[in-house]
Amino acid sequence: MANPASRIQHYPLWYLPLAGIFALIYVSLSALSFTWIVLLFLALCFAAGAFWFKDIQNVLFFGFVFTSSISLTKALIVEGGIYTPGLSVTLSDIFLIPLLFLWLFDKKIVHGEKIYWSKLHFLPLIFLLWSWATMAISEDKLAGFFLCISFTKYFVIFVFFADYVKTPRQIRLIFYAFGLAMCVHFMMMFLELMVGNIIDLQGAKTTTTGTSLVFAEAGGVHAFRPSGFMGHPNALADLMVFLLPPMLMMLILGQSKIGNVRWMAILGLFVFGIIALLLTLSRAGWISFTAAVLFMLFIGYKRGVVMRKYINMLFVIGGISIIIAVMVFPTIYLRITESDERSSESRLAMMHQAALIIQRNPVVGVGIGGYNRAARANIPEFFAHLSPWFQDELLKGVVHNKYLLVMAEMGAIGLIIFVLMLWRFIMIVPNDRQWSDPVLFALALGVTASIFGQSIFYLFDHFYADQRITLSYLFFGLLTALLKIKTVQNRDLITTSKNVSQ
Template identity: 25%
Template sequence: MSKPSIFKRIFDLTTDKALFIGLLILLFGVPIIFSPYTQCTVFLIKTVFFQTVVFALFILLVAGKLLRKESFVSIPLKVPLFLFLLLGFLSFFRTPYHHAVLEELLKFLSYFCLYVLVLETVRDSKRRKVVINALIFVTLAVCVYGILQRVGFYLFNWVPASGFRISSFYGNPNLLATHLVAVIPLLFVLILKKLNWTGIMAGATLGLALVCLIFTGTRSSWIGFVGSLVFLFFLLRWVKTFKLNWKALLTLGIIFLIVLSIIIINWDIIAGRISQMISFSGSVSIRIHLWEVTFDLIKSAPILGTGLGTFPVEFSRFKYPDFNLEVPIENILNAHNEYLEILAEMGILGLVIFLWFLSGFFGYAFRYIKNKKEQRLIVSGLISGVTAVLVGSLFNLGLRWTGSAFIFWFLISFTLSMISNEQKSKKTPTKQKKITLLHPVIYAMAILAIFLIAFWHIRMYQANVHLSKGESLLRKGKKAEAISELEKSWDKNPFCEVAVYLLGCLNLEQERFEEAKSWFERLEKLSPHFTNVHEWKGQLYFRLNELTMAEREYRLATKYRGTIFNHDMLGKIYFLEKRWDLAIEQFEFVCQKGSELLKTSPEPPRNKTLELKPEYKEKYEVTCAFIYCASCYYQLGEYLKTIQKLEQIEKEPLTSPQINSVVQLYVKIAWKYAQREVNLDLAVKLCHKAFEFEFSHPEMIHNTFAWVYFKKGMFKKAKEQMQKALELSPENQRYRKHLSIMEDALRGKFKKVKMGDFEE
């Protein structure tokens, strides 16, 4: 018997069995995989693992089909799927942010590949049982780790949202909750169907899953869970293919009592989460503000949207000035509403196609439930889980992240594979042929494609590892080493906005202005409004004395992030340009917002959501803003408003330069009043105020005070003040001249003197 050729052995890798094993690896791997070495611990590694494996499996499937001359199984709902992918592909030509489109398009392509793989490989009852058991076990593993987190045990360094909320292997409570609500209805119907070994495992997993769902604190998924229960109740009344037995009732009763006791024990926390939802406070308020801006984004391109994957890039353009004061998140990635996000990125057309697909999916399921007896109960559980996710997606981002989105698309694919399992692939009978040149060529192309995809994903992973190291070094204050790691991250992934952003900021801090400008120019092409980049670019141009460019950046900064810092810097630019009215407008904003800040101690922390902030001592700069504002009013001749601004910070702890500025303004106003011979009593008070501060040049106050008294006709006091000025500055010939004028006035030789401008 001849030994099989190498190509024949490779060919065997593309059999249904091998592909099915690959699918199970995905089902177990995606929910539980994590990496302690990357910046985000769980998010990136799930994407890298899933897309690498699913594309590899799909390429092998296609290669095998070509070689065996087989057609694919009938793909349900292929028209809306292809149209959605086509619309996403066209986004590539409609937006300059090609990398953002490509990244999101790859996600949807990977879900489509998963869809086809499940339809191709899960086509008999034996494999369906294996898949259902795999779903039970992976959910059990996720729940067990979630419970361990609740009691304080962590496998990796992930900071949960609070001590109450758990995230398991998902790194985010909302994503974990999406997984749980998707699977809970299936676990429920498995108990109802038959309490065999699978039913017992489903019962144990259901109990843990419900407890974990409570501990996620994810209200959107709680709503989705309730919605799925109502939906499932009506389906079960319709199906009527099972009989409740005492074992099932006892199991469900025990689960109910356990869950109820957990709710009672943690009721204060749960009630707090619910009260926020009712009162529209906390994160509920944040979502409302997000949707406000998202609606404006939708209006900008209502038919086709701004482009697949461009939401985080385009969102900042539509922020209102105080948005970041109400939403303390630096870089908005998602709308927290899947339907609004599809509307924003893909327009009305994209949302219609998506809803077309969903309605087709439920149409297939309802027809199956109505016309067939076999597996109706399982399909009812599956579509109830899909319903739970769709309801929760009104308020969360579960479908935008690989881990939770994988479960959603897997359930859809699995449901349709059950419904259409009678449709076999159409094989063309072929004789056993010798291996031709075509076979190795096809396999070589398949292996090359798999290698390229794997290589690309590995580079993304490596880039994120370097980014993680860079951020860790940055937190330790080792900026030079951090720059080295961040440059390695950018070298592996030139589209990593965070690395480019940090490199720009760090180079600016080290006064390497040309390098900083170069990094910010790169970021402009990737994400022009990334986090607080306009603040940093404004700082760059301000320090280069390019005031026109600095003004442009800070105007954008005040538009997208209306913070005290941004308005203060814009005010300083207008001040240097002597545009007093515009400067006053900005400084008044800072004074108004900063008044409460001056009453607090210690200084409140600035928003910590992302990486770096330009150096800004808030209390100090707020008091400076009052002084700047007063100076602008002085330049416009509005002296009473100048005095009013200065009086507001008299009791604040001022630095020596600030004291000098305050005193000079008081003295200059007093000089102006004396010069014009008006408000002389107020001028006297201003001079007295000036003496209350430790001014570095008190002789200037005495000189001004002398002239105020002189204009009031109080020549003796005028002489006394001028003598004190001369004592402090004996070399000042100008003061000597002033003293002689006042002595002449005392001797009756008074003559009207025209005062010159104030000399600082």
């Protein structure tokens, strides 16, 4: 098949709208500091390299996946509280916007093909449509409108991934990009640990809240929690929950299936990823990762992909690693046993508040983007035990539970759609026994485990409109693409068998 870039060259005016897009991006970012100007310049150099190597789409695709986990944003219009930034441009958008243009151009104009659509698309679409519907009743319609735009972008990312990813080469490209992103996060973590503080970059929505812990009952032991490029230690832990399960599944498959060099590279990244997860001191991250691994091992064992000896080996290695980690980093043990500096108390207070909002708006909620304003008008009795300063701090954010947030803003209807969507993506691979390629199944199971781990993480942290939601929809799209590839492989296998029998 001819390269998409070479086909595009037959259309002499195709570059004009692309140039216009880059011009709009540059104008929108022209007021930024030197950091973002440098990032934009590097992105343009990245695009120039794509033209030079005549593989524009895949280079931009690699760039988008690589930057999808880097939380550098610019809020163009700020509306709402801390966690409702309004309308923002992210670093990954610089790659995504021209990539979507080239994809649609090649799909519709060059080939005249339909965009891939499956049964997995319906629930995300329904959830998006319900988000837009609740905007009409939102306590803050402008914030709701901007959030709906962000949610529409996430849905487009899902549709794009499900359609665009068709070959094993593209799947490898995705994980090469994520591997490079992990290396970048590790380097930033190392710098943060060296200086003992968050390195604040222009466009990075970093926060110092919860990044430095003091364990008073343990003699005043201090612990710094690195964030990488994710803005907060919990977000970095969440990134590891996304990336580590598929890597572990590839390691279990063994060198004979994926090659010695790849296996060793994955092993190195996995070990550093585990260290990063531990150093974040994110209890939610630890719980979510453990749940994802147990889910993956259970399904893998039932399907005959993971042998009992590997499970026993992992438990032994895991136990020994935990003992060593506690000896080297005793703050890991202290994080579980000592005071959490009112972290649990704040979460409990916000859950009481969310429950009150839900009680008063049970069916359709207060509308998307309306949580912050509704929170100020719905003060639970639990808040009477808190100081005025602590109450003000809590009112700036949103409840640290994605399910309660969805129900508070979109009601029971929105929560049902959301849970069904997660359930559909989590159960489709375990319930599908028509996998002819064990490597493809193992990868799909690893991606499913990542989504399952995310569903557990939703119980403990705030998720609104950030890079973690981008990654969620990216993984939805990746899983859908893997299922699509599996269907094509099975159809080709059946056709080959028929030809042989004839």
